Amino acid sequence: MNSIPDIIQSDFRAALLSGNKAHCSKTIQSLIDQNFTLEEIYEHLLKRTLYQVGELWEQNQISVATEHLASSIVENLLNELYLQLQPQQCNGKKAILASIPGELHQIGVKMVNDVLEAKGWETYFLGSNVPSNDLIRFAKGVKPDLFALSMSLYFNLPELMKLVDELRLHFPDTKVLIGGQGFTRGGTEITRRYSNFTYCSNLYELNNYLT
Template sequence: MSDLLTKISDCIEFGKINKAAPYPPQMKDMDGTDELTRQALDSGISAQRILSEGLMPGMEKVGVKFRENKVFVPQVLMSAKAMSTALVHLKPYFLSGEVKQKGTLIIGTVEGDLHDIGKNLVSMMVEGNGWKVVDLGTDVSADKFVEALRKNENAIIGLSALLTTTMVNMERITKSIKEAMPDAKIAIGGAPVNDDFRQRIGADAYSPDPQGLVEYLNSLVA
């Protein structure tokens, strides 16, 4: 059984989606996350174990490699696709409550900013580490974040921005969320921001990479 979970983790790490997928070349004609996840469920491995011992270790390895510049965005997107393929099989178990998720992240690119690659990468990494992700998309106003937070109690907010011109909106949105819900936890990320900026606007966490956000989120439920 553990051999299947190791294979799933390897497929996530290297981006092997299914048997037909040509990528990565060294895993050509081998089963991918699609087949292996089905096999694991059919053999009686719980969806919770598949998530915690297959998907999460694979995504963690990808996150660390990305942070260390050992892999780049295209490879991470392949890993995320492999993970999403596995999650299709696990979704019914999430919905039934059999698989317990760690918590909820509400994420969006702030008002005035239409960039979403960074946000999407973060969403995939966080979901692959056992969190529910509510993705509000791009150009998201403070009101939309607050509304989503009211619908998802105790969720953490993730704000993304790629432009220096939209950093000011990040500050305004953070203040609006904190005024509406003083206990809300807000994490920020994106090319122009740093930890000094985080402190200045009153956000709770900053990470330069997706893995850092995953580690922050996990620290909240440890």
């Protein structure tokens, strides 16, 4: 595991907050050329920077507009990285990925989607704020081997619990992966209650889970 130097991450954050997408993209390409892995770029650059941006917003040091700009640029960068993926042979497994109802953030679960695709999974990325009824209806047609759900804000925990009840009713044996920044404040006890639920705090834990 290679750690991206702080000076590079700091420079990337400054470019992101100023809206300099070209510089951000150049930084990503430089890391790829240096043989940093997808997980390393996601974890040590993109995820780390977005967490810092979120903290700046919570502290009223940046505006909502700037936070949205940063998120938009990162989503574009994810799309650029996606084009460079070299997926493994299809393993026959299917996963549905989504942010829970009421959750407007989707970047983290998009990263999980890309990692799964790179490992040969057939993925269905539904994005943010997916109503429970629609997710269940869609899943009945797909019959997934895995659900991956994201919660970025802790106050959305009640919505997660409602969705958990629905999943346990309709898909009692299907594995469910949960993650997101919201769990830094609690909620992971759900994995102790239900054996088919697993919490992953980062992409390295995801890799261990998949092997």
